[in-house]
Amino acid sequence: MNNNSAKATLQSILQTIYPFLVIGVIWEVSVQLNWMPSSNLSSPSIILQRFIDVAFMDGILWKHFLSSFTRLVIGFSLASVLGLITGALLSMQPLLNKMFEPVINLLVSVPTIAWVPVLLITMGLGDKTVITTIFLGSYFVIVYNTMRGIEIVDKNIINAAHSMGVHGTKLFAKVLIPASFLSILTGLRLGLGYAWRALVGGEMLSAMIQWGVGKMIFQARFWNDTATMIVGILIIGFSVILIDQVMINYIEKITVYRWGMVNQVEESNLE
Amino acid sequence: MNKPIVEIRNLNKTFKSDNQTLLALEDINLSIPQGKFVVLIGPSGCGKTTLINLIAGFEKPSSGSILLEGKPIEKPGPDRGFVFQDYALFPWKTVLGNVMFGLVNNGWKKEEARERAKEFIHMVNLTGFEQNFPHTLSGGMRQRVSIARALAYDPKVLLMDEPFGALDAQTRKHMQKELADVWEKTHKTVVFITHSVIEAVYLADIIVVMTARPGKVKAIIDVDVPRPRKYTEEHYLEIREQVLSHLDAEIEKEQMQHPI
Numbered sequence: 001m002n003n004n005s006a007k008a009t010l011q012s013i014l015q016t017i018y019p020f021l022v023i024g025v026i027w028e029v030s031v032q033l034n035w036m037p038s039s040n041l042s043s044p045s046i047i048l049q050r051f052i053d054v055a056f057m058d059g060i061l062w063k064h065f066l067s068s069f070t071r072l073v074i075g076f077s078l079a080s081v082l083g084l085i086t087g088a089l090l091s092m093q094p095l096l097n098k099m100f101e102p103v104i105n106l107l108v109s110v111p112t113i114a115w116v117p118v119l120l121i122t123m124g125l126g127d128k129t130v131i132t133t134i135f136l137g138s139y140f141v142i143v144y145n146t147m148r149g150i151e152i153v154d155k156n157i158i159n160a161a162h163s164m165g166v167h168g169t170k171l172f173a174k175v176l177i178p179a180s181f182l183s184i185l186t187g188l189r190l191g192l193g194y195a196w197r198a199l200v201g202g203e204m205l206s207a208m209i210q211w212g213v214g215k216m217i218f219q220a221r222f223w224n225d226t227a228t229m230i231v232g233i234l235i236i237g238f239s240v241i242l243i244d245q246v247m248i249n250y251i252e253k254i255t256v257y258r259w260g261m262v263n264q265v266e267e268s269n270l271e
Numbered sequence: 272m273n274k275p276i277v278e279i280r281n282l283n284k285t286f287k288s289d290n291q292t293l294l295a296l297e298d299i300n301l302s303i304p305q306g307k308f309v310v311l312i313g314p315s316g317c318g319k320t321t322l323i324n325l326i327a328g329f330e331k332p333s334s335g336s337i338l339l340e341g342k343p344i345e346k347p348g349p350d351r352g353f354v355f356q357d358y359a360l361f362p363w364k365t366v367l368g369n370v371m372f373g374l375v376n377n378g379w380k381k382e383e384a385r386e387r388a389k390e391f392i393h394m395v396n397l398t399g400f401e402q403n404f405p406h407t408l409s410g411g412m413r414q415r416v417s418i419a420r421a422l423a424y425d426p427k428v429l430l431m432d433e434p435f436g437a438l439d440a441q442t443r444k445h446m447q448k449e450l451a452d453v454w455e456k457t458h459k460t461v462v463f464i465t466h467s468v469i470e471a472v473y474l475a476d477i478i479v480v481m482t483a484r485p486g487k488v489k490a491i492i493d494v495d496v497p498r499p500r501k502y503t504e505e506h507y508l509e510i511r512e513q514v515l516s517h518l519d520a521e522i523e524k525e526q527m528q529h530p531i
Contacts, residue, residue, distance in 0.1 A: 068302060123387070154357075154359065156357060156359035157359050159353065160355065160359040160360075162329070162346070162347035163327055163329075163347040163348070163349070163352065164349050164373035164377070165348050165373075165376060165377055173373075174376070179363070181363070194451070259362040260404060
């Protein structure tokens with residue numbers, strides 16, 4: 001049995017890696033045979049070499065990554081907390097809802113990068129701008145999903161809580177949040193993706209920023225260094241997948257899946 | 272006669288939609304005596320759910336008043352327990368967590384709440400399922416959790432809105448017996464809604480028959496059949512006929528007004 005599950009794990013890892021291997025090989029071959037000039041696009045072997053250099057030889061990759069990650073954590077945490085509160089207020093107070101829902105609807109559809117020039121003027125060229133960009137990137141989508149999630153909570157669930165004397169902020173914390181957790185998680189997941197996008201854009205455009213994955217990619221442009229750029233791109237991709245698949249999937253597993261809020265498909269395959 | 276715990280006086284309830292008003296309840300006067308099992312029965316659309324929602328405080332009367340121990344009901348509160356047709360359990364809480372919820376939120380210490388919740392889970396025959404989440408239970412089991420949840424914090428009145436309406440016939444019959452047993456142990460004042468005459472006569476001390484559109488009280492019938500009751504007993508059958516004849520008249524009237 002153990003042997004079988006190990007085999008299944010290996011198989012699923014291979015299935016994930018396989019398409020990357022195919023693309024990698026085609027890419028490498030076409031650069032080696034000069035179908036694609038290596039001055040324009042580095043081959044996978046050079047990218048790998050560069051990765052080893054920046055990650056293990058001089059280690060600057062991690063310094064870039066850590067700067068970005070710190071900004072992400074600050075901006076995204078702020079957006080999550082304030083987004084949850086705003087979403088709850090908008091869904092529970094009809095008057096506030098009437099006033100602000102159109103504003104939220106408008107802002108949720110503005111690409112975050114469009115804010116950056118405004119922020120560069122109002123907040124300066126440093127960390128504040130980048131963190132605010134991250135905040136704006138994830139805040140609105142979290143507000144929106146929280147608001148909708150709470151609005152569709154079963155009326156009888158709320159009535160049941162009321163009949164046990166639970167109202168107000170207690171109702172919010174103990175009933176509305178868990179009852180709408182599926183929507184809230186969707187908001188957080190989308191918000192996190194948007195936050196990364198905003199982060200990279202913000203770092204590229206903020207002149208006073210020295211460290212950050214976005215900055216690393218942008219600076220590599222001065223040396224026509226496509227290998228470093230692609231290392232940066234892959235690092236962003238992998239870390240988003242890691243956070244999404246590992247952290248959020250784990251939260252889902254111990255919450256909404258456990259509570260039977262999601263129809264479970266092919267659970268035996270996951271095990 | 273026991274003294275009334277809930278008194279409904281000259282109660283009217285209208286619902287307004289875009290351009291019409293619907294009179295749901297008209298001039299209801301009703302006393303619910305302490306410690307009695309009162310069943311409201313009537314054709315669909317007679318406003319019995321509206322009436323129980325008003326007692327629960329989920330809705331407000333258009334005129335008239337509802338008093339609980341002499342004080343007007345203004346909002347929902349733990350002095351009334353509510354059992355919903357669709358259970359309305361909290362899916363993120365275990366059976367134990369659901370039953371503890373009303374206790375912990377009304378000043379009980381966690382340890383004491385746990386002990387008391389376990390007693391009530393035992394009373395509805397769910398010992399061993401404390402750590403289950405509601406979605407893993409059958410409909411009948413979920414409704415038992417819901418009953419334990421509503422009884423645990425010791426409300427003065429237990430309100431039950433067609434609690435067995437969503438269950439299959441076998442489970443329903445079984446649940447009626449269990450509820451009768453639980454009631455014998457607690458002698459809680461109960462207001463119970465159903466449209467099953469069999470269920471009404473099996474459970475009730477007092478049956479209130481309601482008319483449709485607008486909902487009014489048509490008849491109040493005392494059920495003096497000794498407990499535990501049998502569905503085949505002669506006196507049980509007599510009362511069943513009595514309730515049925517009241518209801519038949521209502522349903523005929525309803526069909527005269529709204530022919531198919």
